[in-house]
Amino acid sequence: xxxxxxxxxxxxxxxxxxxxxxxxxxxxxxxxxxxxxxxxxxxxxxxxxxxxxxxxxxxxxxxxxxxxxxxxxxxxxxxxxxxxxxxxxxxxxxxxxxxxxxxxxxxxxxxxxxxxxxxxxxxxxxxxxxxxxxxxxxxxxxxxxxxxxxxxxxxxxxxxxxxxxxxxxxxxxxxxxxxxxxxxxxxxxxxxxxxxxxxxxxxxxxxxxxxxxxxxxxxxxxxxxxx
Numbered sequence: 001x002x003x004x005x006x007x008x009x010x011x012x013x014x015x016x017x018x019x020x021x022x023x024x025x026x027x028x029x030x031x032x033x034x035x036x037x038x039x040x041x042x043x044x045x046x047x048x049x050x051x052x053x054x055x056x057x058x059x060x061x062x063x064x065x066x067x068x069x070x071x072x073x074x075x076x077x078x079x080x081x082x083x084x085x086x087x088x089x090x091x092x093x094x095x096x097x098x099x100x101x102x103x104x105x106x107x108x109x110x111x112x113x114x115x116x117x118x119x120x121x122x123x124x125x126x127x128x129x130x131x132x133x134x135x136x137x138x139x140x141x142x143x144x145x146x147x148x149x150x151x152x153x154x155x156x157x158x159x160x161x162x163x164x165x166x167x168x169x170x171x172x173x174x175x176x177x178x179x180x181x182x183x184x185x186x187x188x189x190x191x192x193x194x195x196x197x198x199x200x201x202x203x204x205x206x207x208x209x210x211x212x213x214x215x216x217x218x219x220x221x222x223x224x225x226x227x
Contacts, residue, residue, distance in 0.1 A: 004136055004137050004138050005073075005137075005138075006110075007109060007110045007111065007135050007136060007137065008073040008074060008075075008107075008108075008109045008110075008111075008135050008137065008143065009071070009073070009107070009108050009109075010070075010071065010072050010073055010074050010091055010106070010107045010172070011069075011070075011071050011104060011106045011107075012036065012038055012048070012069075012070055012072075012091060012104055012105050012106070012172070013038070013067070013068070013069040013070075013097075013100065013101050013102070013103055013104040013105075014036045014037050014038035014039070014067070014068070014103050014104075014105075015036065015037045015038075015065065015066070015067055015068075016034055016035070016036055016037075016062055016063065016064055016065065016066045016067075016068060017034075017035045017036065017037045017047060017064060018034045018035045018064065019034065019063070019064055020032040020033065020034040020052065020057060020062055021033055021034070023051065024079075029053060029054065029055065030053070030054040031051055031052065031053055031054065032051070032052050032053075032054060032057055033049055033050065033051050033052075033090065034049075034050050034052070034062065035047050035048065035049055035050065036048055036050050036068070036070075036091070038103045038104070038105045039103040040105075040171075040173075046105065046171075046172065046173050046174045047174050047190075048090075048091060048172055048174055048192060049088070049089070049090040049091070049192070050070070050072075050090060050091045050093060051075070051090040051091070051092050051093065052092075052093040053093070056093055056095075056096070059096075060096050067100050068096065068100075069096065069097040069098075069099060069100055069101060069104070070091070070093050070094075070095070070096055070097065071093075071094055071095050071096075071097060072091050072092045072093045072094045072095075073091070073092045073094065073137070073143070074089065074090075074091055074092075074107055074109065074143065074145060074172060074194070075089070075090055075091075075092045075137075075143045076088065076089050076090075076143045076144045076145065077090070087144065089145070089146075089192040091172070105171040105172060106169070106171060107169065107170060107171060107172055107194055108167065108168070108169045109133065109135050109145060109167070109168055109194070110135065110165065110166070110167040110168075110202050111133035111134050111135035111136070111143075111145065111165070111166065111168075112133065112134045112135075112136075112163060112164065112165050112166075113131060113132070113133060113160045113161065113162055113163065113164045113166065114132055114133065114134040114144065114162060115131070115132045115162065116161075116162060117129050117130060117131040117157050117158050117159075117160050118130040118131075119154060119157075119158035126150065126151070127150065127151055127152075127154040127155060128148060128149070128150060128154055129148070129149045129153075129154035129155075129157040129158045130146065130147070130148050130193075131146075131147050131148075131149065131157050131160060132144060132145070132146050132147070133145045133147060133166070133168070145193075145194055146191070146192075146193040146194070147168055147170070147193060147194040147195075147196055148193050148194070148195055148196065149196045149199060150195075150196075153196055153197070153198075153199050156199055157196070157199060164201065165201070165202040166199060166200065166201055166202055167199075167200050167201075167202045168194065168196050168198065168199050168200075169196070169197060169198040169199075170194050170195045170196040170197045170198070171194070171195050171197075172192060172193075172194055172195075173192070173193060173194075173195045174190050174191070174192055175190065175191050175192075175193065176188060176189070176190050176191075177189055177190075177191055
């Protein structure tokens, strides 16, 4: 792997819950989407979208109910839905692993803070902090990955500044929420984010003496991932 591929490594094992459906085509190569269900230690399930090239799909016959073990990246991309561009998150499959293990959900990414963290506490005084990371990949592209930290990690993350380069580890989780439309209709939606269990500063020297960002990401245009 090159350095950019090492920026974003996902390993998951779980059950296929939907049949692969055609999503889009790039330079004559088709890509398909399906969902995978991964059990947490708490017996709750995360259901996460997966994107796979038709070339890999030809090598692996995937059916609903199959247990699969894949290695890939957690990516974001824009897709037109109802004449609006939306930022979608998905696991992009790079390879299959033949051995099937118990449900696994692991991710490690190195990226740049591209929005000020949002720190808050719950009514039960549990500390939470949201942070959005830009993770660079090939061809001058970046993936925008929402992350959430808890407890002492939340206290650490809340002090990050825009442009900080950090490495985080955790799991990908799905979370349902309600959104009220302009017409007053309430819609049930699902957000995807990385729940952090380890956080570290990847480069302590991001700033020069004038506190100016020295090392930055390819930021691009940010889109609200809750849209």
